[in-house]
Amino acid sequence: MTALLSIRDLSVAYRRDGREVAALKNINLDIASGERLAIIGESGSGKSTLALAIAGLLPASARIGGRIDWQMSEFRSPHQPSCLRKTPLSGRDIGFVFQDPSASLDPVMPIGKQIAEVARTHLGLGWPQAYARARTLLERVRLPDPGTALRTFPHQLSGGQKQRVAIAAAIAAGPKLLIADEATSALDTIVQAEIVSLIRQLVSEDGMTLLFVSHDIALAAELAERIAVFRHGELVEIGATAEIVNAPRHAYTRALLDAHIGLDAEPMLRRAGASA
Amino acid sequence: MNSPLLTVSGLAKRYRRGGKTIAAVDDVSFAIEPGETLALAGPSGSGKSTIARLVLRLIEPDAGRIQFEGDDFLALSGSALRARRARLQMVFQDPLAAFNPRATVARLLDDPLRIHGIASRAERPRRIAALLERVGLNADLAPRAIHEISGGQRQRIAIARAIATNPSLIVLDEAVSALDVSVRGDILNLLLDLQAKERIAYLFISHDLGVVRAIAHRVVILDAGRIAESGDARAVIGAPQSAIGKALVMATPKLHRTTAS
Ligand SMILES: Nc1ncnc2c1ncn2[C@@H]1O[C@H](COP(=O)(O)OP(=O)(O)OP(=O)(O)O)[C@@H](O)[C@H]1O
Ligand SMILES: Nc1ncnc2c1ncn2[C@@H]1O[C@H](COP(=O)(O)OP(=O)(O)OP(=O)(O)O)[C@@H](O)[C@H]1O
Ligand SMILES: [Mg+2]
Numbered sequence: 001m002t003a004l005l006s007i008r009d010l011s012v013a014y015r016r017d018g019r020e021v022a023a024l025k026n027i028n029l030d031i032a033s034g035e036r037l038a039i040i041g042e043s044g045s046g047k048s049t050l051a052l053a054i055a056g057l058l059p060a061s062a063r064i065g066g067r068i069d070w071q072m073s074e075f076r077s078p079h080q081p082s083c084l085r086k087t088p089l090s091g092r093d094i095g096f097v098f099q100d101p102s103a104s105l106d107p108v109m110p111i112g113k114q115i116a117e118v119a120r121t122h123l124g125l126g127w128p129q130a131y132a133r134a135r136t137l138l139e140r141v142r143l144p145d146p147g148t149a150l151r152t153f154p155h156q157l158s159g160g161q162k163q164r165v166a167i168a169a170a171i172a173a174g175p176k177l178l179i180a181d182e183a184t185s186a187l188d189t190i191v192q193a194e195i196v197s198l199i200r201q202l203v204s205e206d207g208m209t210l211l212f213v214s215h216d217i218a219l220a221a222e223l224a225e226r227i228a229v230f231r232h233g234e235l236v237e238i239g240a241t242a243e244i245v246n247a248p249r250h251a252y253t254r255a256l257l258d259a260h261i262g263l264d265a266e267p268m269l270r271r272a273g274a275s276a
Numbered sequence: 277m278n279s280p281l282l283t284v285s286g287l288a289k290r291y292r293r294g295g296k297t298i299a300a301v302d303d304v305s306f307a308i309e310p311g312e313t314l315a316l317a318g319p320s321g322s323g324k325s326t327i328a329r330l331v332l333r334l335i336e337p338d339a340g341r342i343q344f345e346g347d348d349f350l351a352l353s354g355s356a357l358r359a360r361r362a363r364l365q366m367v368f369q370d371p372l373a374a375f376n377p378r379a380t381v382a383r384l385l386d387d388p389l390r391i392h393g394i395a396s397r398a399e400r401p402r403r404i405a406a407l408l409e410r411v412g413l414n415a416d417l418a419p420r421a422i423h424e425i426s427g428g429q430r431q432r433i434a435i436a437r438a439i440a441t442n443p444s445l446i447v448l449d450e451a452v453s454a455l456d457v458s459v460r461g462d463i464l465n466l467l468l469d470l471q472a473k474e475r476i477a478y479l480f481i482s483h484d485l486g487v488v489r490a491i492a493h494r495v496v497i498l499d500a501g502r503i504a505e506s507g508d509a510r511a512v513i514g515a516p517q518s519a520i521g522k523a524l525v526m527a528t529p530k531l532h533r534t535t536a537s
């Protein structure tokens with residue numbers, strides 16, 4: 001198992017109302033090449049901050065301490081293949097899918113052009129090849145009628161279809177790492193299951209590493225090989241999914257597991273002498 | 277058998293969108309008994325929120341009847357409608373989002389007491405303290421601004437606001453969906469306690485079948501505006517008969533724990 005990246009003593013603080021708010025505190029974490037790692041925790045625990053830090057997308061106002069070391073020897077450079085970079089580039093080496101696909105899609109540009117542009121910018125393709133790639137990608141994310149879909153605008157698509165397009169754009173440049181931050185949280189259960197299975201398939205076909213951020217421990221357990229539990233900006237524990245689910249070491253992880261209300265949960269309802 | 281608290285029959289609502297007509301709600305009928313929880317489940321766009329809005333008379337149906345507490349609810353108007361509205365309350369996903377974040381908790385709870393003439397000005401502070409206590413909050417939260425309290429506390433305030441007028445039915449549209457799991461259980465228990473003590477009925481809308489199964493007596497599963505199936509919540513979710521019911525159960529993430537908790 002080779003590490004894709006090593007996070008060492010990573011701390012992130014935001015400035016808010018003149019105060020500093022610690023969002024991540026001394027995080028140490030290795031992400032293995034090709035693994036599916038889930039980041040779970042409650043609202044405000046620092047999940048998105050970690051995802052943004054890895055992608056190099058934190059706002060300039062954030063104060064960052066510690067290091068993120070990429071163990072890859074090199075990153076491709078689109079226009080000069082001989083020139084290899086030491087740091088990854090978001091959009092090319094890292095694909096990012098957000099909760100709200102509308103936030104990452106341009107409302108006034110046809111979706112085919114948006115995906116083709118990623119391929120052009122990062123792979124140095126000409127427009128015809130970039131469009132051909134966009135079409136293939138729309139097929140891969142199983143958008144109905146990909147040829148016509150190239151010319152549609154985001155508002156003409158359902159939430160689930162928009163998220164498929166956002167995924168197509170995120171993987172257009174063939175990234176090593178795909179980060180999905182609550183990418184299915186705004187979707188209904190059935191569409192969520194479809195998108196999760198799509199992500200699983202794409203990641204395995206392309207040999208990508210997956211960082212899957214979610215507040216849903218059951219969903220994380222279905223998709224990920226390892227789970228990292230965050231709370232108040234700290235890494236509470238990390239382990240293989242079966243370990244975290246069946247033998248959590250930390251009381252907080254146990255509390256999260258116990259709070260899950262699955263289809264086999266004990267009913268909470270006491271029949272209150274009411275209905276028949 | 278009791279007469280139902282709410283009876284909805286043949287309810288229909290159409291919308292026009294981009295030249296096409298969408299049957300958002302299509303021939304929907306169900307009843308809720310006093311003190312009962314009926315859940316509405318179904319995929320996005322299946323008509324759950326539209327039914328909630330119709331029942332609350334925030335929008336008017338194209339067809340159908342709504343009987344509430346023995347009256348033709350759609351025929352009520354003026355003061356009779358206002359009086360009956362006090363008995364039918366609502367809690368939404370982020371119910372306090374519409375308010376000025378600087379508004380205080382006391383102010384939010386004062387409104388329904390004043391508007392529905394439930395307590396005199398002098399009596400209201402005591403009523404507010406009692407309401408906070410009924411939803412498990414400390415009375416010293418009253419002077420706080422809503423932006424100064426947590427998400428779970430906000431949802432308790434929304435519930436306090438809803439029960440201020442002694443409703444017989446509360447419509448909850450994804451009311452616990454945005455909450456962290458650690459507070460979600462507490463809010464669900466609060467709702468169940470209030471139901472047991474005060475015999476409030478709930479129309480509980482959720483996309484989460486686990487939660488529906490845990491707290492609802494019966495469930496109606498919707499698909500494209502129509503009822504796909506309905507029945508005892510645990511029976512339906514345990515062995516769905518409709519294609520959409522099966523798909524919803526299949527798609528629900530499952531946590532396979534081998535050790536007992
Ligand atoms: N741009 C920002 N400026 C100031 N504070 C921020 C900013 N982004 C996040 N924070 C704060 O940092 C902390 C961690 O936030 P983060 O968004 O990483 O949490 P999260 O685990 O992703 O939560 P959620 O589940 O709600 O998405 C929180 O206290 C949050 O309020
Ligand atoms: N004001 C409106 N104008 C046009 N169409 C509408 C309007 N309100 C709802 N619809 C449509 O009616 C259908 C039912 O929508 P509704 O909001 O009731 O679904 P829902 O089951 O609550 O979905 P969700 O789980 O996403 O909240 C959808 O096709 C929706 O687009
Ligand atoms: Mg987040």
Ligand SMILES: [Mg+2]
Pocket residue numbers: 324325326
């Ligand atoms: Mg809705």
